[in-house]
Amino acid sequence: MRAVVQRVTRASVAVNDQVISEIGRGFLVLLGVEAGDADADLQYIVDKVANLRVFEDKQGKMNRSLLDTGGQILVVSQFTLLGDARHGRRPGFTAAEEPAKADRMYSEAAERWRGMGISVEMGVFRAEMAVSLVNDGPVTILLDSRKLF
Numbered sequence: 001m002r003a004v005v006q007r008v009t010r011a012s013v014a015v016n017d018q019v020i021s022e023i024g025r026g027f028l029v030l031l032g033v034e035a036g037d038a039d040a041d042l043q044y045i046v047d048k049v050a051n052l053r054v055f056e057d058k059q060g061k062m063n064r065s066l067l068d069t070g071g072q073i074l075v076v077s078q079f080t081l082l083g084d085a086r087h088g089r090r091p092g093f094t095a096a097e098e099p100a101k102a103d104r105m106y107s108e109a110a111e112r113w114r115g116m117g118i119s120v121e122m123g124v125f126r127a128e129m130a131v132s133l134v135n136d137g138p139v140t141i142l143l144d145s146r147k148l149f
Contacts, residue, residue, distance in 0.1 A: 001041040001105070002081040004030040007139035011074045014121045014130040015143075021121035026071030028133045031109060033102035034095055034146075042105055042147035046112045049073070055140050062139075066118060068135030074114055076123035076131055077106045099126060118125055 005027050012022035029049055034041070053069070055064040066073070079102065083091035096102065103125045110120045123129050142149055 001034055001037045001045050001144040001145040002032040003045050003049065004078075004081065005052065005141040005143060006030075006133060007135045007136045008074075009134045011131070011133035012096065013074065013076060013121075014132070015041065015124050015127050017138050019072055019132075021123060023074045023119070025069070025136070026119075027066060027073050028131070029073055029075045030078040030081060031075055031106055032078050033105045034082050035097045037097060037105060042109060042112070044145040045143055046109055046116075048143050050113060050116050050118060051145055052141060054068040057124070067116065071128065072121065073110075074121045074123075075110055075113075077102065077125050084109040103134035 008026060008028050010024055011020070011028040012019050014020065015114055027049060031045070051065045053065050054062045055069045057063040057065070079093060079096040082096040083093055084095060085091040097105070106125060110122055113120045
């Protein structure tokens with residue numbers, strides 16, 4: 001499972017020019033489910049995102065997590081995170097999980113964050129979405145449950 005985590009002051013998702021989800025301070029999480037991902041991959045990403053210490057403390061150091069700050073998550077499913085562009089000019093997406101399982105894992109991630117007391121908004125699985133954000137910092141973290149990077 002892969003995630004791009006962006007610290008934001010605000011973010012939103014629109015479908016058909018209508019805003020369907022929006023958050024204030026927190027994380028925009030682009031989430032890609034890889035073929036063969038299991039519960040351990042899901043839990044790794046959920047824990048990492050909730051506990052990433054990238055919010056500033058009183059001394060200005062990135063030392064506080066989303067749980068510490070009461071920030072929100074806007075999670076957007078993005079199979080293109082599994083794109084392989086090492087060969088040729090068009091990425092291949094064979095590493096992405098089949099849609100039904102990917103959707104279940106995407107929804108489960110949101111539920112687990114909610115279970116931790118985090119306010120979570122979501123995009124629409126498999127929809128064409130327009131994602132808007134104000135990246136704070138900018139701070140962008142790449143996560144891979146298989147620890148490839």
